[in-house]
Amino acid sequence: xxxxTQTPKHLITxxxxxxxxxxxxxxGDLSVYWxxxxxxxxxxxxxxxxxxxxxxxxxxxxxxxxxQFPDLHSELNLSSLELGDSALYFCASSVHGDGRDGYxxxxxxxxxxx
Amino acid sequence: AQTVTQSQPEMSVQEAETVxxxxxxxxxxxxxxxxxxxxxxxxxMILVIRQEAYKQQNATENRFSVNFQKAAKSFSLKxxxxxxxxxxxxxxxxxxxxxxxxxxxxxxxxxRVLVKP
Numbered sequence: 479x480x481x482x483t484q485t486p487k488h489l490i491t492x493x494x495x496x497x498x499x500x501x502x503x504x505x506g507d508l509s510v511y512w513x514x515x516x517x518x519x520x521x522x523x524x525x526x527x528x529x530x531x532x533x534x535x536x537x538x539x540x541x542x543x544x545x546q547f548p549d550l551h552s553e554l555n556l557s558s559l560e561l562g563d564s565a566l567y568f569c570a571s572s573v574h575g576d577g578r579d580g581y582x583x584x585x586x587x588x589x590x591x592x
Numbered sequence: 593a594q595t596v597t598q599s600q601p602e603m604s605v606q607e608a609e610t611v612x613x614x615x616x617x618x619x620x621x622x623x624x625x626x627x628x629x630x631x632x633x634x635x636x637m638i639l640v641i642r643q644e645a646y647k648q649q650n651a652t653e654n655r656f657s658v659n660f661q662k663a664a665k666s667f668s669l670k671x672x673x674x675x676x677x678x679x680x681x682x683x684x685x686x687x688x689x690x691x692x693x694x695x696x697x698x699x700x701x702x703x704r705v706l707v708k709p
Binding site for chain 2 (some may be wrong): 482521568576585
């Protein structure tokens with residue numbers, strides 16, 4: 479157990495739907511990062527939050543949004559889902575805002591859009 | 593923008609033998625961090641080893657060691673005394689050094705390692 483908790487582990491939904499992925503960072507970690515892993519794109523950075531504030535944005539689609547709550551857990555919202563959004567979504571956390579010690583990853587949420 | 597290249601899609605090694613995974617990166621930064629992550633079939637991403645670019649000494653973690661060649665922008669991973677549990681996908685990753693928050697990991701495409709009994 480890495481200490482980073484992601485729920486749900488698996489999600490199957492239809493095109494056009496909206497889903498919410500949840501992440502609880504490791505105790506004491508203030509930064510949360512979201513990554514998407516797909517066969518064709520590899521591991522892509524989506525977005526980072528640090529202590530409740532957005533700090534960096536990557537290749538995140540406008541249909542996707544995220545937030546970090548006062549208790550530091552984070553949610554990634556995916557809307558108007560398309561088949562191509564099927565992927566493994568990882569959340570990671572780090573103690574330092576700059577992530578220099580490396581991230582601790584959760585076990586991921588496998589999203590399948592049918 | 594930084595890019596990370598892993599030129600070996602797949603490698604196999606006999607148990608107890610040594611295998612070396614290649615990674616090259618492209619950056620104009622002088623200060624940065626390099627990482628190797630392991631993703632076993634369980635799909636969990638596990639940090640294997642970390643290197644700070646301003647340190648000349650190569651990092652070592654038990655059976656895992658790196659050969660960091662800054663001028664060549666090369667960062668290879670050596671797995672010694674390979675064990676069946678080392679079977680996994682291995683990703684090389686780059687992060688530039690900034691004091692401010694907002695540093696992302698840029699990953700290579702991965703190398704699949706199969707340890708054979």
